[in-house]
Amino acid sequence: SEVCVGHxxxxxxxxxxxxxxxxxxxxxMRGSWRTELGDQLSVREPEVDVTNEQISRVHSNAxxxxxxxxxxxxxxxxxPVSLDADTVVTLGTEAAARxxxxxxxxx
Numbered sequence: 189s190e191v192c193v194g195h196x197x198x199x200x201x202x203x204x205x206x207x208x209x210x211x212x213x214x215x216x217m218r219g220s221w222r223t224e225l226g227d228q229l230s231v232r233e234p235e236v237d238v239t240n241e242q243i244s245r246v247h248s249n250a251x252x253x254x255x256x257x258x259x260x261x262x263x264x265x266x267x268p269v270s271l272d273a274d275t276v277v278t279l280g281t282e283a284a285a286r287x288x289x290x291x292x293x294x295x
Contacts, residue, residue: 238289
């Protein structure tokens with residue numbers, strides 16, 4: 189999803205999950221992979237975001253509060269925020285996470 193391109197955990201240090209990699213995957217899914225894989229590849233459009241109700245089915249209130257606070261701090265500061273020892277939250281992380289989870293639920 190193009191929404192996920194806004195999530196760039198490598199703002200402070202190199203990271204394998206970078207926007208250029210995702211854009212390459214999206215191009216392949218809509219181009220050569222679609223031709224090669226046909227019906228085996230499902231590209232869902234329009235895309236869908238996860239709802240708060242769906243999130244609450246699999247995560248505790250405490251976890252949801254922790255993540256929401258990190259999203260809020262990233263929005264307010266516009267700087268990366270550490271969620272834990274190896275997870276960084278940036279300005280685009282919330283939108284990317286909601287889209288990725290929504291597409292997973294839809295699948």
